[in-house]
Amino acid sequence: MTYCDAGHLQQFGAASRRCSDLVRAYLKERVCAVGENYFGNPSVLPDILRSCEAVISGSTALHILLPKNGTAWTPRDLDIYVAQTSSAYLLKKLFREGFTSASEVDLNEMGYRHCNLSRVVVLTRDHLRIDVLVSSTSAAISPILQFHSTAVMNFISVDTIFSCYPFLTLRHLSIMNAGLLYHGMSKHSLIDVVMKYQKCGFTYVRCKDVHEPGNMCKVTTCTITDGAMMWMNMVAIPEGTRTGLEVFRQFGVLDLQWMLGGMPCGLERAFCRPRVEVVEDEW
Numbered sequence: 001m002t003y004c005d006a007g008h009l010q011q012f013g014a015a016s017r018r019c020s021d022l023v024r025a026y027l028k029e030r031v032c033a034v035g036e037n038y039f040g041n042p043s044v045l046p047d048i049l050r051s052c053e054a055v056i057s058g059s060t061a062l063h064i065l066l067p068k069n070g071t072a073w074t075p076r077d078l079d080i081y082v083a084q085t086s087s088a089y090l091l092k093k094l095f096r097e098g099f100t101s102a103s104e105v106d107l108n109e110m111g112y113r114h115c116n117l118s119r120v121v122v123l124t125r126d127h128l129r130i131d132v133l134v135s136s137t138s139a140a141i142s143p144i145l146q147f148h149s150t151a152v153m154n155f156i157s158v159d160t161i162f163s164c165y166p167f168l169t170l171r172h173l174s175i176m177n178a179g180l181l182y183h184g185m186s187k188h189s190l191i192d193v194v195m196k197y198q199k200c201g202f203t204y205v206r207c208k209d210v211h212e213p214g215n216m217c218k219v220t221t222c223t224i225t226d227g228a229m230m231w232m233n234m235v236a237i238p239e240g241t242r243t244g245l246e247v248f249r250q251f252g253v254l255d256l257q258w259m260l261g262g263m264p265c266g267l268e269r270a271f272c273r274p275r276v277e278v279v280e281d282e283w
Contacts, residue, residue, distance in 0.1 A: 001022065001023070001026045002067065002068040002069040003067050003068075003069050003070060004067055005065060005066050005067050005170045006064070006065045006066075006161055006163065006166070006170065006230065006232060007166055007170045007230065009023045009026070009027070009232075010023075010230070010232055024234055024235070027064070027161065027232070027234050028234060030064050030068065031045065031046065031064065031156060031234075032045070032046065034056070034060060034064075034078065037128075038078055038097075038128055038130065039097050044097065046158050048080070048090065048093055048094075049156075049157055049158040050158040051089070051093070052082055052086040052089055052090040052093070053082070053083065053086055053140065053251075053252075054080050054081060054082040054086065054090055054140055054157075055080070055081050055082075055140055055141055055144075055155040055156060055157045056078060056079060056080055056081070056155065056156050057079050057081055057141075057144050057152065057154060057155040057156075058075070058077070058078075058079035058131075058152055059075040059076070059077075059079075059152070059200075060075040060077075060078050060079065060156075061079075061152075061154045061155055061156045061161075062075075062151060062152060062154055062169070062200075063075050064156060064161070065154055065161070065163060065169060065170065066170075071201075072201075073199070073200045073201075076129070077128075077129040077130065077131055078128075078129070078130045078131070079130075079131045079133060080130060080131070080132050080133070081133045081135060081140045081141060081143060081144060081155065082132065082133070082134055082135065082140050083134075083135050083137075083138060083139065083140045084118055084134055084135065084136065085138075086140075087119075087132065087134040090132060091121065091123075091132060094123055094130060094132070095123075097125075098125050099123040099124065099125045099128075099130060100123060100124060100125065101121060101122075101123055102122045102123060102124045102129075103121075103122050104119055104120065104121055104122070105119075105120035105121075105122060105131075107119075107120065114146070114179065115143045115146040115147070116135055116136045116137045116142040116143045116146060116276060116278075117133055117134065117135065117136055117143045118134045118135070118136040119134045120132065120133050120134070121134070137278045138252060138253060138278060138280060139251055139252070139253045139256060139278050140251070141155055141251065141256065142256060142276055142278050145164065145256065145258040145276045146177070146179055146258075146274070146276055147177065148176065148177055148180055148190065148193045148194075149174045149175060149176050149177055149193070149194070149197065149204070150164060150165040150168055150169065150174050150175045150177070150260075151168075151169055151174035151197050151202050152197075153165060153169075154169065157250070159233060159234050159235050160231065160232065160233055160234065160250070161230075161231075161232040161234065162224075162229065162230065162231055162232075163229065163230040164222070164229060165228075166228075166229070166230035167210075167228065168205075168210060172201050172202050172203060173202065173203055173204075173205050173210060174197060174202045174203070174204050174205070175204070175205060175206075175207050175210070175218060175260065176190075176194070176204060176262075177260050177261075177274065178218070178260060178261045178262030178263075178274055179260070179261055179274030207262075207265055208265035208266065211265070217264075217265055218259070218260040218261065218262055218265075219259060219260070219261065219262065219264045219265070219272045220259065221257055221258070221259050222257065222258055222259065223255050223256065223257045224247060224255060224256040224257075225243060225244055225247060225255060248281065253278050253279060253280050253281075254279040254280060254281055255279040256276070256277070256278055256279065257276070257277045257279060258274075258275065258276040258277070259272060259274060259275050260274055261273055261274030261275065262274070
């Protein structure tokens with residue numbers, strides 16, 4: 001299984017109950033290995049994700065989606081996304097584990113002032129670094145849909161692995177998110193993140209070059225319950241999609257809708273503004 005990406009693992013897990021058990025154990029082992037690396041105890045990270053209703057994303061989540069063998073790079077930090085209501089409790093738990101607050105990121109300086117982020121806190125312990133990204137919406141996962149490219153639009157919760165663009169990500173392909181340039185991120189910063197993931201083996205492609213059945217155009221409005229998304233429930237593998245009710249039970253929102261934006265494929269003088277919308281229960 002160490003040579004399989006998340007998509008292949010999902011297919012393997014569908015073969016039988018025994019295969020499903022093997023995949024669950026393997027994925028749990030990979031998540032717990034991250035926890036052991038940062039906290040010395042493999043059970044700490046799942047406990048944090050569960051008690052704070054948080055998720056991990058960024059390069060760590062991407063690394064778990066890709067095959068363990070054959071992926072030459074390793075993540076340099078751990079990104080934890082959390083809703084504002086749980087952020088103080090999460091920081092308290094991290095302080096108890098020996099991490100200290102090094103600094104807060106200037107969102108304007110980093111070019112992320114448009115994102116659904118209220119703050120980003122950097123914590124360190126020796127050579128280890130954890131970035132706590134606090135959502136400004138009720139959904140911890142909403143800022144993930146606004147970052148620089150589709151390669152990092154993935155997350156892992158205590159029992160779920162999710163990828164927005166598995167068709168691209170598992171093939172080491174990525175599309176840029178036009179929102180960063182639209183909202184004023186410096187070209188230098190954007191080049192830095194592109195080069196980072198190119199060094200990880202990713203190729204950046206034009207949207208019109210990868211249109212395939214089930215793979216949506218960058219100016220199409222996507223929802224987190226679309227069939228093109230990849231959901232893996234580590235408690236009950238396999239799982240392909242989720243209903244609005246299941247999303248509500250897990251994240252407290254009815255749906256998340258987003259559009260990468262940019263120039264529509266085939267047009268040269270039109271531009272669609274990128275957007276992310278959290279569909280909440282207003283009862």
